[in-house]
Amino acid sequence: MSNEAILHQHETGTHDVGHAHEHHHHETFITKYVFSQDHKMIAKQFLITGIVWAIIGGLFSVLFRLQLGYPESTFPWLEDFLGHWAKGGKLDPQFYYALVTMHGTVLVFFVLTAGLSGTFSNFLIPLQVGARDMASPFLNMLSYWFFFAASVVMFASLFVQTGPASGGWTIYPPLSALGEASEGSKIGMDLWLISMSLFIINALLGGLNYITTILNLRTKGMSMTRMPLTMWAFFFTAVLGVLSFPVLLSGCILLLFDRNLGTSFYLSDIVINGKILPNEGGSPILFQHLFWFLGHPEVYIIVLPAMGITSEVMSINSRKPIFGYMAMVGSLFAIASLSFMVWAHHMFVTGLNPFLGSFFVLLTLLIAVPSAIKVFNWLTTLWRGNIRFTPGMLFAIGFVSMFISGGLTGIFIGNSALDIHLHDTYFIIAHFHIVMGVAGFFGMFAGLYHWFPKMYGRYMNNTLAYIHFWVTMIGAYLIFWPMHYEGLAGMPRRYYDFSNWESFKMFAGLNQFISFVSIIVFAAQLLFVFNFFYSIFKGRKVTTLNPWGACSLEWSTPIRPGHGNWPGEIPEVHRWAYDYGKDGRDFIPQTEPVGEHESKH
Amino acid sequence: MELVMTEQRKKMHPHKFILWIAISSITLMFAGLTSAYIIKRNQPNWLEFKLPVIFWYSTATIAISSVTIWLAVRAFRQGEMSKYRKMLVTTFVLGIVFVSLQVTGFIQLWKQGITLTRNVSISFLYPIVGLHAVHVIGGVIALLIMFLKAFSRRQKTYSAVPVEMMSTYWHFVDFIWIYLFIFLLMIR
Ligand code: HEM
């Protein structure tokens, strides 16, 4: 079935399939902005919901950093703002855990999964493979509304009397399975599980569409190896999601049974407040297996899109073809496959058989190989390039820097012997914030600054963008680098107050410094948010079709493409997406036929 | 454009493709649950129990319904619309019978004292079989919608795609049940 037919099939009446025209069907406000089936609008919905969540999730971290940095002080204004969660201006310990948990959940799932893949896979896949829309625009719309429903439930959980879930973003049982165990394990935990189940459905519906569109709806001439690397990255991301999220769903369902129906899948031999619980025969480790079988691929679901965006933005702004295209695709494939075989590296200290553990050490360290290949290729793409330091480009370079730093610490903790010491310390916090958190955000920012002109027909303000970049880049290192030292010294993660420990007293000043920088970096993100919304309405207008001089297809659409993307026929593709600086020409778009005397790449 | 279309016609319809990926995704959910079951099986105090005979009947029911949906697709392709409708209704009824038999089976188990919280080895039965039943109910609802469409005068569709997708999904839930049934028989 052709692209045209896909777009038309939700309308009644017969359409003759061969014709192609800009669509003039009457759109109301509701069908255009709310229940839209246009992938570009759905992308913006994901993006803006993601931005709202990022502000909320970031604010949580500022609040708990206040506690960690200034454990002796009180902030009376907190009580006005949070009520009984901050009596006397000091965060309640229970609420501290809720903040940490929600910060993790919101940023990992709602911002860096839905906000990142949801935005860019939706926006770019049809535009870059040359399709009028997704394979099923309806399922695509449904996917966003499941995300919206998940958001509503999670948001509501912030306001229940006993507070939201507070057992950490990994919600390990038995803590999460027993309402008696803590305030956050009461209704807040049920809401967390319901919200995440809705979220999983969103991720699955989205993933089905992304995979199918990339495999089935490419325009004429767009062979798989002519696609931009963004497409490959989104493709593998979707495959990871479709295969790993259902396993988390089964884990969550069993947890819901344990919580509400009295089963003991994860519970055995438990005593709470001197009372012996009847549960017997279950195993909390089972949950960890189910969780990390998703959890590890999940971290790559976050970082692969950022890698794809980086490759694309970097090549365009170096005015050079991406170095080692096939090696890039191959290493994406290797990372995606390996990511299913390493989950137990999160469980080295659970009493895992050391013999089994050594296999997981080996497989984990193997991931360093494709990762290194990618880093090498990015650096060689930059090498002797004609670099344009646009904001998007700066964030792409920043991504590579973060990925190198965080990847190196991964090699430390990938060794089970070292991990016994470093597990659950600030070293882990530093590792994954740099390699996933900051790097994921950098990929997202690179993409936003780069594709904003295509999304809204305007540019973002460059001065604000440069301030945003430098504050974030320097700030991120200042925040997370010192945490490595704290972790090496054994400072555990998730503690409320370190001032009681003689051995961690020396970090009081450092913790204060980290908190101080976090607040500045948070403020810089608000600058970005301001820039984003201001530019939607007031930014400088885009006047040329292809402002960055890029080869890929999305820049052959009108400045503000309608539903259906191309007013006429979908262009045919004749070459790969990276013909930059070829035969004395700055760039050759994918739509241009190969000339007679053209050199091979 | 013409060229593109002929080129694309050879490929699988994108909606069918979506269904196949969804199927692999659902399969992984059951794989997750059954492998959790295997891990538990190797731990002490495992409780042995017998599956009620009624599950044999439900297995036969769903197997037959796979045949009827296959006949429905064949009739549709040959344009025998009245036979198509008959087969669709039969499948629909068999689907409901299947779910009812499953529920009856569990009521029997419950009465024998094999309740949800008795022992972990038994607890597993409920979410696994329950989730499968949910997928069958989803299929039954889809059948109902197709059935209403087949009778409505307004909508004249000649595309076999929805019917074929329906049958693929139905064979899939059938297949999953047979897998689960054998799994439960072997491992219990
Ligand atoms: C060379 C590559 C990498 C290696 C060898 C590696 C190894 C590890 C190991 C062994 C742990 C468990 C530490 C512990 O809990 O004791 C871990 C944690 C983690 N890693 Fe990595 N990692 C690598 C790259 C990445 C990447 C690319 C990401 C994300 C995009 C990532 C995200 C995470 C996260 C989120 C956690 C912590 C989860 C938690 O406990 O809350 N890692 N890593």
Ligand SMILES: [Cu+2]
């Ligand atoms: Cu991992």
